[in-house]
Amino acid sequence: MRFLFFFTLMAISCRNSNLGNDKIFLLPNGFPPVSHPDSNQPSSTGLQLGTLLFNDKNLSKDGTISCASCHAVSLAFGSNTQFSEGINGSIGTRNSMPLFNLSWGNFFFWDGRASSLEEQIKDPIQSSIEMGMTEEELVTYIKSSESYVSLFEQAFPDESISLDTTVKALAQYVRSLTSYTSKYDKVKAGEQEFTTMERDGETLFFSEDAECFHCHPSPIFTDFQMHNNGLDSSFSDLGYGSVTGNMVNNGQFKTPSLRNLEFTGPYMHDGRFSTIEEVIEFYDSGVHYSTTLDPLMRNGRDLELNEYQKAALAAFLRTLTDNDFISQHANDASSALIDNELGDK
Amino acid sequence: MLKNILFLSVALGVMHCSSDDDSSSVQPAQVGVQSAISNVNLALDSQSYTHPDGTSYTVSKLSMILTNISLVNSTTGQTLALQAVHCFDQSSNNASFSASHEDSSTEYDTLQFTIGIKSDDFDKVDETTCENMGWPDQLGGGYHYMKFEGYYTPSGGEQQSFLIHTGPTSGGDYTASQSISLGGSYVAADLRITLQSDLNQFFQEPNSISFTDLPSMIMGDASMQSQLQANAANLFTISSVSNGG
Numbered sequence: 001m002r003f004l005f006f007f008t009l010m011a012i013s014c015r016n017s018n019l020g021n022d023k024i025f026l027l028p029n030g031f032p033p034v035s036h037p038d039s040n041q042p043s044s045t046g047l048q049l050g051t052l053l054f055n056d057k058n059l060s061k062d063g064t065i066s067c068a069s070c071h072a073v074s075l076a077f078g079s080n081t082q083f084s085e086g087i088n089g090s091i092g093t094r095n096s097m098p099l100f101n102l103s104w105g106n107f108f109f110w111d112g113r114a115s116s117l118e119e120q121i122k123d124p125i126q127s128s129i130e131m132g133m134t135e136e137e138l139v140t141y142i143k144s145s146e147s148y149v150s151l152f153e154q155a156f157p158d159e160s161i162s163l164d165t166t167v168k169a170l171a172q173y174v175r176s177l178t179s180y181t182s183k184y185d186k187v188k189a190g191e192q193e194f195t196t197m198e199r200d201g202e203t204l205f206f207s208e209d210a211e212c213f214h215c216h217p218s219p220i221f222t223d224f225q226m227h228n229n230g231l232d233s234s235f236s237d238l239g240y241g242s243v244t245g246n247m248v249n250n251g252q253f254k255t256p257s258l259r260n261l262e263f264t265g266p267y268m269h270d271g272r273f274s275t276i277e278e279v280i281e282f283y284d285s286g287v288h289y290s291t292t293l294d295p296l297m298r299n300g301r302d303l304e305l306n307e308y309q310k311a312a313l314a315a316f317l318r319t320l321t322d323n324d325f326i327s328q329h330a331n332d333a334s335s336a337l338i339d340n341e342l343g344d345k
Numbered sequence: 346m347l348k349n350i351l352f353l354s355v356a357l358g359v360m361h362c363s364s365d366d367d368s369s370s371v372q373p374a375q376v377g378v379q380s381a382i383s384n385v386n387l388a389l390d391s392q393s394y395t396h397p398d399g400t401s402y403t404v405s406k407l408s409m410i411l412t413n414i415s416l417v418n419s420t421t422g423q424t425l426a427l428q429a430v431h432c433f434d435q436s437s438n439n440a441s442f443s444a445s446h447e448d449s450s451t452e453y454d455t456l457q458f459t460i461g462i463k464s465d466d467f468d469k470v471d472e473t474t475c476e477n478m479g480w481p482d483q484l485g486g487g488y489h490y491m492k493f494e495g496y497y498t499p500s501g502g503e504q505q506s507f508l509i510h511t512g513p514t515s516g517g518d519y520t521a522s523q524s525i526s527l528g529g530s531y532v533a534a535d536l537r538i539t540l541q542s543d544l545n546q547f548f549q550e551p552n553s554i555s556f557t558d559l560p561s562m563i564m565g566d567a568s569m570q571s572q573l574q575a576n577a578a579n580l581f582t583i584s585s586v587s588n589g590g
Contacts, residue, residue: 032472206481208562213481223477248390248405295405295494295506298561 050173076260082271090129095271201316230287372535461490461520485516
């Protein structure tokens, strides 16, 4: 079995040389340009390495958890459970964020505590309730694989195998996860048409009546900023406030993208809402006032949407579902086979 | 052979001189934009300010687009474009910009610019520096001119938020142009100008606007956009100007 895994690694490694950099990180129309960090410019080998690492359960201390365990491709690289399970059955306290269109963000994690993707990725690898690996354990494991060693040498010829280079490869993969082929995109490209209800929902979404668009602007449907959207009047989880230590940030969390909502529930940082309809009800009449409630929430006023408007809004939001994105990545890293082999630690 | 060497030498010499000419660029002009309220520098979330009607308030967000920033010689009418579109966000430390140019001798006495952006300039927007400034197509399309948000506490009341978003309501032009004397004549080379706003201008002259006057749907309110446009006409002053440090 191990031979089969290494054979697969070698096959992918060889395939790398045929991939040009211009064939990865394609920019969708209307999306802002991607700015890769100077210290982590993408390469086809780096991308392939990141893909393998993302799906490798041996990156966790007990060999049970890969990045893909909490960020499943079929769920737009998110999770359908309220809180995800890490090593030794540990349960997290926040919902797993879906991973796509992250090239443009300046805040990572629900509480915005990481300012780069590379910084973000280090956290779950080392977290005692997620993957729980020390850098020494990580490097020892990677160096035990000749194929991994070869890929690291190709991807980072001037750097050693380390936690830093591991997260660089993973970041290259995550930056490549770009969702931009939903029905919404096809309508904007003139390839499809909205139904009447979807169009009415779009009109409402981009109006001041519903006021969705300020935090969720097109085309990415997130402003990547931190907001208190009124989930609570007092906070058991301070969110960004716990990062800055400034009470004006209490209750603020990162705005998630609304793309692929059909895959990414449950919703909010604590996964408190199970359905899109519950989320709409919350914004319609369930917003709680607090002193840090974002000005965009208009002091928590009810939206007073009627039932048709709520249904139209939900219909529009479902046009942001990107099945092509899921299909495109379904076979990344020959996932099932490699997962099984690497899980046999 | 000698002819060829001579030709090559001359050609290299010409190329060398040409290269020297290209590298003798004029020092760029530097324009800094400072936001303040009644001469107190803006500090997001932490500093309390006083509205002209006496209400205390804090500011949580300020982002703005200035366009067609130019130097003008008011006698000859000669202009020098410094920046087509300048977006800044108080939280991003990107308020200043440097403008390269080749004008080393003309003297200018006026700075002119527009608060907001007209449709002719939409294609000049750099989305990476004008993040989240889009104005929905459903409300006329284009870009916000400004986002100015914060909190105030009415007398004897509970803290409330305010939100002032200006822009092209229904496709209209609510931009405000300013032309400010530099108080003397300056060449553009190494010119350093600091523009300073007084955000309280949005609430006074010619239109007095209290926080409670602000409609809940300001982006679609052409009347309020017009009032804010008029008040913005005196938003900025020049706090310093010099040639060189």
